[in-house]
Amino acid sequence: MTAAALTGLAIKKSFRTRMSVFTDACDFCAYYKREISSLKTPLDEILRAYCKEGKGVFSGIMKKYYAGMSVGFCNAEEVLSDVRSNVLRDEDNLIIASFLFALGKSDLENEITNIKRYQDVFEEKKRKYESDLNKKGDMYYKLFVLLGITLMILVV
Amino acid sequence: MDTDNLFSLLPLTFYPLLPDKISELRMRVGKPLYCFDGGKWFFVREGDKPYVVTGGDVAHVLGRASGYSLYSVTDNLVKGFITWKGGIRIGVTGECVSDGDAVFNVKYPTSLAIRIPCEIKGQADELIGKIVEGRKFRNTMIVSPPAGGKTTLLREIARAASVKGLNVAVIDERSEIAAVCKGEPTLDTGPSCDVITGVSKTRAFEMLVRSMNPDAVITDEIYGEKEVNAVLDAMRAGVGVAISVHAETVGALKDTVYEKLQKAMDVTVVLSKKKRPGEIAEIIEKC
Incomplete structure (x- = not known):
């Protein structure tokens, strides 16, 4: 029963982690936009400051990206192979890799437009995982507890 | 010569190939790496063959110099250069995106001219007696061909005038005179010198004359009528100026x-690079 309950909790936690990744991604977009729109701060300085203070899965992804930036990435797939996170779905990993690959590649006006677009995508993902956490998270937890009880009764 | 800053800019593969003393590097995609050590130009060799520059090498340098962010350097890039730490200037050419005279971007940068500045302290010590009289800064023009030592001399004039107690302002549009990094000059321009960078010369002259009350304004490479008028305007306002223009001789x-x-x-200094950059060929003083 304990194992089933823990499985239910792990599923719930994965929804929470995904939600927090996209919450942090939205916050990063806001921070990045603020830094470049008034100060044109170079990307490496922004990432250095962000990685110093940031915690969590998204910050871990950013640290991996920052570490590989000096070598350079030819395309989003190369970024993906460096920053892939096991807690995220493939499509989410790809969105984040594309976002990272696009950073710093255009002039100020287009960079801000791009960031706004990605911020909207991240907001939508965040809302989806928030709703999954509230609806499915509890459901999976209860379902696995029930499954554990059923198995226990069957065994007894 | 600041090779530490230069090496932090270049691809790792260049390290074992380059000499200790470098004044200028030319990177052209698909062509041999060309180097000037202050005395002669030569192709950089890898074993028994010349090292051929790749698109990746150029992208690496541009990435490092821009902090991996095109938006932070677009304003300079469309003027044909980016500046790196220590006043290293990277001239950029390639396929540009433009509309008439307005350049929006360099789509495919293929050639880089990397120039490393040098400081020759004391170079202007003799000259400064002709330029500074008490608290008066006499208007000075330096005439020199490209790579003739104008910027080094201007930096020394700024430092020497500043040491004499004059309030000197340097307009460093390309961050070459003072090599400003995060707002702070990294090359010595003296104790009483203000540096303005990241702004056009015409705008900077107006800002300095109206708000900083300088005894002298020093700037490099005056180009075109607008900038000429900005200098004349500052002189009319009673501010001393020291500027440079590209030319072989005054006659040109x-x-x-x-x-x-x-x-x-009041003073025109003609530089020649026949023997060495920065050599004073002629000084013309107004009577």
Whole structure:
């Protein structure tokens, strides 16, 4: 029963982690936009400051990206192979890799437009995982507890 | 010569190939790496063959110099250069995106000219006696061909005038005179010197004259009528100026927009690079 309950909790936690990744991604977009729109701060300085203070899965992804930036990435797939996170779905990993690959590649006006677009995508993902956490998270937890009880009764 | 800053800019593969002393590097995609050590130009060799520059090498340098962010350097890039730490100037050419005279971007950068500045302290010590009289800064023009040592001399004039107690302002549009990094000059321009960078010369002259009350304004490479008029305007306002223009001789300025500027100057210094960059060929003083 304990194992089933823990499985239910792990599923719930994965929804929470995904939600927090996209919450942090939205916050990063806001921070990045603020830094470049008034100060044109170079990307490496922004990432250095962000990685110093940031915690969590998204910050871990950013640290991996920052570490590989000096070598350079030819395309989003190369970024993906460096920053892939096991807690995220493939499509989410790809969105984040594309976002990272696009950073710093255009002039100020287009960079801000791009960031706004990605911020909207991240907001939508965040809302989806928030709703999954509230609806499915509890459901999976209860379902696995029930499954554990059923198995226990069957065994007894 | 600041090779530490230079090596932090270049791809790792360049390290074992380059000499200790470098004044200028030319990177052209698909062509051999060309180097100037202050005395002669030569192709950099990898074993028994010349090292051929790749698109990746150029992208690496541009990535490092821009902090991996095009938006932070677009303003300079469309003027044909980016500046790196220590006043290293990277001239950029390639396929540009433009509309008429307005350049929006360099789509495919293929050639880089990397120039490393040098400081020759004391270079202007003799000259400064002719330029500074008490608290008066005499208007000075430096005439020199490219890579003739104008910027080094201007930096020394700024430092020497500043040491004499004058309030000197440097307009460093390309971050070469003072090599400003995060707001702070990294090359010595003296104790009483203000540096403005990241702004056009015409705008900077206006800002300095109206708000900083300088005894002298020093700037490099005056180009075109707008900048000539900005200098004349500052002189009319009673501020001393030291500027430089590209030309082999004073005679070459005849019938150009720079002629009236030269005629308005108290001191004209002509540099020659026949023997070495920064060699003073002629000093013309207004009576």
